[in-house]
Amino acid sequence: MKYLDVLGENCQELDMIDTFSKYLLDVNATTIFSTKLDLYKSPTDGDTTSEHPFVFHAREEFVFKGWKEMASLVLPNFVLKGLGDKKATKFYQNVIRHLLKDRRDNPGKKHHDFVQMLMDAEVTDRKPGDGSATTQDNSEMHHVNQGEKSLAVERKVMDIKIRDKRLTEDEVVAQGYVFMRGGIVPITTTLAFTAYELSLNPDCQRRLRHEISDAISATTGEIAYEVLARLPYLDAVVSETLRLHVAPLSLFRYPSADYRLGDTGITLKAGQQIEIPGYAIHLSDENYPDAFKYDPDRFMPENKHLIKPYTYLPFGGGPRNCVGMRLALLEIKICLAHMVLKYQFVRTPKTDVPLQYQRSIQMIYPKRIFVGIEKIA
Numbered sequence: 001m002k003y004l005d006v007l008g009e010n011c012q013e014l015d016m017i018d019t020f021s022k023y024l025l026d027v028n029a030t031t032i033f034s035t036k037l038d039l040y041k042s043p044t045d046g047d048t049t050s051e052h053p054f055v056f057h058a059r060e061e062f063v064f065k066g067w068k069e070m071a072s073l074v075l076p077n078f079v080l081k082g083l084g085d086k087k088a089t090k091f092y093q094n095v096i097r098h099l100l101k102d103r104r105d106n107p108g109k110k111h112h113d114f115v116q117m118l119m120d121a122e123v124t125d126r127k128p129g130d131g132s133a134t135t136q137d138n139s140e141m142h143h144v145n146q147g148e149k150s151l152a153v154e155r156k157v158m159d160i161k162i163r164d165k166r167l168t169e170d171e172v173v174a175q176g177y178v179f180m181r182g183g184i185v186p187i188t189t190t191l192a193f194t195a196y197e198l199s200l201n202p203d204c205q206r207r208l209r210h211e212i213s214d215a216i217s218a219t220t221g222e223i224a225y226e227v228l229a230r231l232p233y234l235d236a237v238v239s240e241t242l243r244l245h246v247a248p249l250s251l252f253r254y255p256s257a258d259y260r261l262g263d264t265g266i267t268l269k270a271g272q273q274i275e276i277p278g279y280a281i282h283l284s285d286e287n288y289p290d291a292f293k294y295d296p297d298r299f300m301p302e303n304k305h306l307i308k309p310y311t312y313l314p315f316g317g318g319p320r321n322c323v324g325m326r327l328a329l330l331e332i333k334i335c336l337a338h339m340v341l342k343y344q345f346v347r348t349p350k351t352d353v354p355l356q357y358q359r360s361i362q363m364i365y366p367k368r369i370f371v372g373i374e375k376i377a
């Protein structure tokens, strides 16, 4: 915020992809490794962030590169393996191994981060029935795609008895690495696309700011997590961004057995690749009237029932949907709430309308998203 305060005084244009990817690295380093990166120095200090090993390796490894994705279509596997940045992967794996060793050597000290949760999972005794899909979850917008039948399957899958499960060190390292890597690109783009849409839709931005100001506690000056997670317009804004700018274009499934699709005469063969065209589903006028229009009202509680099951799939669906969904929504909402309260996103001559995209086969990834930010007096 201090960094933005300096820039916001004179309405600076910022590339939102760059701005939010630093935020994400900071958040990930804190939530996963309890490591403070402090990437947002004062702009007057100059940009020293690229020298930081976390940032340097993240740029190599986690930033979306359309050409690499295109190459995966034509190049054989052994060449593709050579294109992966092994140094970056090793760097993050070594950081986690080092932390594990350090914490085992100093067992008295407890840390509130993801690595600690994984270490604790080695002795966790989770009772069957503690499945993660709760009634409370059902009220969150991202479940609009799932009917009660599907949620029941999810609960059953989540209730597998894992009380005897122990994580090996390699598993802890792998999970830490997936969490480090998993959300950076989609969360960065979701935040950047939201800032972009709010700059083009000042009425939506005003309404969002009102809702958030009203939710701030008069006593603490903060927004409680339970309140933030349930703000209907904030949720609608994030949901509409995820619908209109859906990150993965398609989802894939492989049936484990032959499956007849009702009376359509179509049988899906076991092992056959099924592609679910998320982008086409989200941007079809049949599912969302005037589908290319940014309209958060579609996701307000009074309109929720109009959304057809399985037509809203930003996090996929069913038991193999995104494991990082709740964390992602939390990070996005906290960041937006704080920013919208203090700053105004505005359209500037550098704001591309329409946006320009990188060539890609699996993702909608913009070339740049320039938006102006003005400090609210």
Ligand code: HEM
Pocket: 178, 179, 180, 182, 183, 184, 186, 187, 190, 247, 248, 251, 252, 313, 314, 315, 316, 317, 318, 319, 320, 321, 322, 323, 324, 325, 327, 328
């Ligand atoms: C806005 C942010 C995010 C979006 C839009 C997103 C989207 C998705 C989608 C569409 C899938 C495929 C689901 C399916 O096939 O049904 C997926 C899977 C996955 N995501 Fe995310 N994701 C986000 C954030 C995250 C975060 C923060 C993490 C980790 C902390 C994460 C980790 C994963 C993992 C591990 C899978 C594979 C799950 C499995 O195969 O069981 N994602 N995500």
